[in-house]
Amino acid sequence: MIARTGGWIAAALLALAIGIFPYLGDLLDTRFPTSYELRLVMRAMILGIVVIGLNILVGFAGLVSLGQAALMGLGAHAAALLALRADWPFAACLAASVLVPALMGAVLAFPTVRVRALYLTVITIAFGFVFVNVLREWVSFTGGASGLASIPRPTLFGERLMATRAAGFNYYYLIAVCLMLALWVQWALARSRYGRAMRATAESENAARALGINVTATRTLAFAISAGLAGLGGGLFANLALFVNYETFTFSASIELLLMTILGGSGTLAGPVVGTAVLFAASQALQGLQEWQTFAYGALLALVLFLMPEGIVGGLARLRAKLAGRGAQERQTGAWPHFVPGFDALTQDRDEPGQATLITRDLTLRFGGLTAVNMVDMEVRSGTVHALIGPNGAGKSSLLNVVSGFYRASAGTVTLFGQAVKDQPPHVLARLGVARSFQNTELFGRMTVLENVLVGCHIRYQATLAETLLRLPRFLREERERLAEARLLLEVVGLTDFAGEQARNLPFGHQRRLEIARALALRPKLLLLDEPAAGLTHGEIEDLVALIRGLAARGMTVILVEHHVEMIMAVSDRVTVLDHGEVIADGPPEQVQDDRAVIEAYFGHGAPAAQATVPAQ
Amino acid sequence: MEAILQYLLTGLSVGSVYAMVGLGFYVMWSAAKAVNFNFGDIVMLGAVLTVVLMDVGVPLLPACLGAVAAAALLAAAIERGFVRPFNREANAIGWMLTTIAVGTMIESATTALFGSNPRRLETPLVEAPLRIGGSGIYPQELLLPVALLVVAVGLEFFYRRTITGRAMRAVAYNRTAAGLVGIDADRMTLLSFGLAGLLGALSGVLIGPVIQASATMGAIIGLKGFLVAIIAGIANARGVVIAGVLYGVSEKFIEAYLSTAARDAIGFSLMVLLLLLFPQGLFGKAEFKKV
Known part of the structure; x- marks a missing residue:
C-alpha cells in the first residue's frame, strides 16, 4: 500500500x-x-x-x-x-x-x-x-x-x-x-x-x-x-x-x-x-x-x-524490501482445504452429472519410433475422481498432455464435455474448462502469490483493452470481483498470509497448493493433476485427498496421475492402469488392486498374487 | 547465359559464407539453446586480425591461422563470461543482452583502433580475376564453396565419429541426461562456442579478400547467417547449408534483375514471409516441446 x-x-x-x-x-x-x-x-x-x-x-x-x-x-x-x-x-x-x-x-x-x-x-x-x-x-x-x-x-x-x-x-x-x-x-x-x-x-x-x-x-x-x-x-x-x-x-x-x-x-x-x-x-x-x-x-x-x-529502480526496491524485511511480521500458514462459504459459488460451472466428461477412442501418441500412448480408450464420468496409474514410462503424463492439448495425438479422438476437440491448442481447451497442474510445478516465480491466482482468472475477464486502459466501470468491477475470488481461493488453500510474496520464495508444499489454487481460479469443469502428491509430506497428502474429495463432491471431475497407491485407494472412484502406453486394467480401485495384469506390470511375471497386492506403502 | 553463370557462381560464393556463419549459429544453438548474438564480430575479427598480423610482418598463412585461432578463443571466452552466467533459467534473456553488449564493445573498439576505413586483405587469389565470358570472378570467390563443403563434411564427421562430437550431440539432445552419463555439459558448450567461432572466423578470413576487411563487415554477414539458420530450422545443419547457398544465389539474382539498393529489403521481407509460411523453418521438423 x-x-x-x-x-x-x-x-x-x-x-x-x-x-x-x-x-x-x-x-x-x-x-x-x-x-x-x-x-x-x-x-x-x-x-x-x-x-x-x-x-x-x-x-x-x-x-x-x-x-x-x-x-x-x-x-x-x-x-x-x-x-x-x-x-x-x-x-x-x-x-x-x-x-x-x-x-x-x-x-x-x-x-x-x-x-x-x-x-x-x-x-x-x-x-x-x-x-x-x-x-x-x-x-x-x-x-x-x-x-x-x-x-x-x-x-x-x-x-x-x-x-x-x-x-x-x-x-x-x-x-x-x-x-x-x-x-x-x-x-x-x-x-x-x-x-x-x-x-x-x-x-x-x-x-x-x-x-x-x-x-x-x-x-x-x-x-x-x-x-x-x-x-x-x-x-x-x-x-x-x-x-x-x-x-x-x-x-x-x-x-x-x-x-x-x-x-x-x-x-x-x-x-x-x-x-x-x-x-x-x-x-x-x-x-x-x-x-x-x-x-x-x-x-x-x-x-x-x-x-x-x-x-x-529494481535495486532500490530490493534494498527497501530488505530493510523492511527486518521487522516483518510472522506469517501463518492456514489449514487446508478450508472450504469457505463463498467457495461453492466458484465451483458452479460443472459438467452435467452422469455425463462422460472425457472420452478417448483409439488415442495414440508416437514420438518417432516410440509409441508412448497406444490405442487408449478411456471414459471419465463427470463428478468422479479418476486415477491414472502405471509404472514409470507407462505413458500417463503423455496421455494427460494430449488431453490438455500440449501434445498432438498421432491418431484417435478426444471428446471433452461432449465436444470433439482433437488438435485444439491448450489455451482453447482451458477456455472450455480444462485446468491442469504440472509434474514439475510451473509457477510464475517472479509474480506474487496473489498475481499467480489472478492469472488463473484471465479468461473470465470481458473488459476489452480499451476499457482496461481507460479504467472504465466494467473493468473496475471485474477486477474487484476477481481480486475477491483470488483472495478467497488463497484462503481455501491456506496461503492468505503469503499473498504478497513472490511465488518462487514459497516452500515446496506451498507451491503445490498455489498451483492448485491457480488452476481452480479457471473454474474448471475438469481438473488434471499430474503427480500432485510428489514431494509432499504425509500430512500434506491427507489434506490433498480432502481437497480432491471436496472438489468432486461439488461436481468437479478430477483426473489424477499418481504413484502414491494409498492415496489413490483413498481418493479415486475409478482407476485406469497403463503399461507401455496401453490400458491393462480399468475399474474401481479395489478391483484393480487385485488384478493379475496390474501386479505383473509392477512386479514382473511370477509375482505371487497372494503376497502382493499392489503395495500399499 | 554467361551472365546467369556469373550470378550463380558469385551467389554460390557469398551464399557459402552465409551458410558457414549459419552453421556457427547452429553449433551454438544446439549446445546452449543460446547464441552469441553478435557472432558477426567473430567473422569480422577473423579478417581484421589477419590484416593486423600481416601489418606486423606475419606471412599470409600463419596470419590467417593466428587470426582464426584468436577469434575462436575469444568466441569461447564470450560463452564462459557472458553467455553461461546469463543462461541459467529456462526463459533467460540475459545472454542476448550481454552478448549484444560485448559485441558492441568489440565492434566500436575495432573501429577506434583499426580505423573506420576498409582495408585490403591481399591474397594471391584476388590478384587477377578469372574470365568467364564477359565477366570476371576471383579464384578466392571460388574457394568459398570448396571451403563450405570441407567444413560441412568435417562438421558431420566430427559430430558423428569423434567422442567429443558425440558428447556435444548428447548435450544438444538432453543436457541433463548427458550430465548423468558423465559428460561435462558446460565444457561441451564452451567447446561448441569455440568451434562456432572457428567456423565464423574462417568464413571472415575467406571473404575478407573479396569484400575488404573493416570493423563493420561482420554485422550484416552475421545477421544474414542468423536469418538463414532460422529459415532453415535452426537445428538442421544440412538445411542451413542449403538455405545459406540459396539465399546467396537469390541475392545475386535480385541484384541483377530487380535492384541492388533494394536487395536486402527484398531478401529480408522474403525471410519474414517464409517464416510465416514455415514456422519451423524450411527443413525443420515440427518442434516437440516437452511439457
Whole structure:
C-alpha cells in the first residue's frame, strides 16, 4: 500500500517538476532554461516515451527488440511524410505515427514469436537495418541523406505549437502530456490481466497456455503497443525537429534505448523515466568520448547486467524490501482445504452429472519410433475422481498432455464435455474448462502469490483493452470481483498470509497448493493433476485427498496421475492402469488392486498374487 | 547465359559464407539453446586480425591461422563470461543482452583502433580475376564453396565419429541426461562456442579478400547467417547449408534483375514471409516441446 501511494506521489512530483521547468528562470530570477535546455528536456521526454514502450516489451513480455529506434523512425517518417506530401493535419499525422509502427510491430511479431521469442530479436535487427537502408537509398521519397526538411510547424486547434514563451511553451506541454499518458498506459497495463498475461508468458509459457492465455497473441500485442509508443515518440520528434533523416534511428540508437530500459530497471514502472534521465544526462557527458562513445554504451550495458540486473529502480526496491524485511511480521500458514462459504459459488460451472466428461477412442501418441500412448480408450464420468496409474514410462503424463492439448495425438479422438476437440491448442481447451497442474510445478516465480491466482482468472475477464486502459466501470468491477475470488481461493488453500510474496520464495508444499489454487481460479469443469502428491509430506497428502474429495463432491471431475497407491485407494472412484502406453486394467480401485495384469506390470511375471497386492506403502 | 553463370557462381560464393556463419549459429544453438548474438564480430575479427598480423610482418598463412585461432578463443571466452552466467533459467534473456553488449564493445573498439576505413586483405587469389565470358570472378570467390563443403563434411564427421562430437550431440539432445552419463555439459558448450567461432572466423578470413576487411563487415554477414539458420530450422545443419547457398544465389539474382539498393529489403521481407509460411523453418521438423 505504501509503495502504491509512493508511486502516485512520485508521478505527481515528476509532473510538477516537468510542469514548472520552463518557468524555472522566473522563480530563480535567472536566464534558465534557455531554448537549448528546453529542447534537451523535450528530447529526453520523447526518449522516455519510447523507453516506456520498450519496458513493456522487455520488462513485461520478456522479449527483446533491437529495432526500436527504427520503429521510432517509422513513426517520425510517417508523420513527416503525411504532413509534407499529403497535408494531413498534425493530430492525424500523430495518430498515424502511432498506428503505422504498431501495425508494423504486429506484422513483425506474429510470424516470429509463435516459434521462438528469440526470433523476434533477430527480425527486429533486420528490420532496423532494412529501414535505414530504404531511407538512404530511396532518395526521391525520403530525401536520402539530406532527409526530409521543412516539415510544417504543427498546429492544434488553430494554435501553432512551439516551445517558446510567446506560445506558452505549448509544444513542450504537449510532449509532457504524452509522456504522462505513456506512463498511464504502462501502469494500467501492469495492473490488469493484459500485463499479467505478458509477465506470465515470460515466466512460463506452458503454465500460461494451460491457463487459457494465447501466448502468440499476447506477445504480438506487447510488441504492437511497444512499437506504437516508439512511433509516438518518433512523431513528436519529427514535429519538434521539423527535420528527419535516417541517422537518428540507427542500430546504436536502439542499443541506447535498450540500455536506458535495463539501467532504469526493466519491469518496474519508474525504471524507464529514471533510466532515460540518467543515461540521457550521461550521454551529454559521454559525447566527449567520440568514437569510444558506443563502446562506453556497450561496457555500461554489460556492467549493469553483471552488477545490478534489476536496474536502479529494481535495486532500490530490493534494498527497501530488505530493510523492511527486518521487522516483518510472522506469517501463518492456514489449514487446508478450508472450504469457505463463498467457495461453492466458484465451483458452479460443472459438467452435467452422469455425463462422460472425457472420452478417448483409439488415442495414440508416437514420438518417432516410440509409441508412448497406444490405442487408449478411456471414459471419465463427470463428478468422479479418476486415477491414472502405471509404472514409470507407462505413458500417463503423455496421455494427460494430449488431453490438455500440449501434445498432438498421432491418431484417435478426444471428446471433452461432449465436444470433439482433437488438435485444439491448450489455451482453447482451458477456455472450455480444462485446468491442469504440472509434474514439475510451473509457477510464475517472479509474480506474487496473489498475481499467480489472478492469472488463473484471465479468461473470465470481458473488459476489452480499451476499457482496461481507460479504467472504465466494467473493468473496475471485474477486477474487484476477481481480486475477491483470488483472495478467497488463497484462503481455501491456506496461503492468505503469503499473498504478497513472490511465488518462487514459497516452500515446496506451498507451491503445490498455489498451483492448485491457480488452476481452480479457471473454474474448471475438469481438473488434471499430474503427480500432485510428489514431494509432499504425509500430512500434506491427507489434506490433498480432502481437497480432491471436496472438489468432486461439488461436481468437479478430477483426473489424477499418481504413484502414491494409498492415496489413490483413498481418493479415486475409478482407476485406469497403463503399461507401455496401453490400458491393462480399468475399474474401481479395489478391483484393480487385485488384478493379475496390474501386479505383473509392477512386479514382473511370477509375482505371487497372494503376497502382493499392489503395495500399499 | 554467361551472365546467369556469373550470378550463380558469385551467389554460390557469398551464399557459402552465409551458410558457414549459419552453421556457427547452429553449433551454438544446439549446445546452449543460446547464441552469441553478435557472432558477426567473430567473422569480422577473423579478417581484421589477419590484416593486423600481416601489418606486423606475419606471412599470409600463419596470419590467417593466428587470426582464426584468436577469434575462436575469444568466441569461447564470450560463452564462459557472458553467455553461461546469463543462461541459467529456462526463459533467460540475459545472454542476448550481454552478448549484444560485448559485441558492441568489440565492434566500436575495432573501429577506434583499426580505423573506420576498409582495408585490403591481399591474397594471391584476388590478384587477377578469372574470365568467364564477359565477366570476371576471383579464384578466392571460388574457394568459398570448396571451403563450405570441407567444413560441412568435417562438421558431420566430427559430430558423428569423434567422442567429443558425440558428447556435444548428447548435450544438444538432453543436457541433463548427458550430465548423468558423465559428460561435462558446460565444457561441451564452451567447446561448441569455440568451434562456432572457428567456423565464423574462417568464413571472415575467406571473404575478407573479396569484400575488404573493416570493423563493420561482420554485422550484416552475421545477421544474414542468423536469418538463414532460422529459415532453415535452426537445428538442421544440412538445411542451413542449403538455405545459406540459396539465399546467396537469390541475392545475386535480385541484384541483377530487380535492384541492388533494394536487395536486402527484398531478401529480408522474403525471410519474414517464409517464416510465416514455415514456422519451423524450411527443413525443420515440427518442434516437440516437452511439457
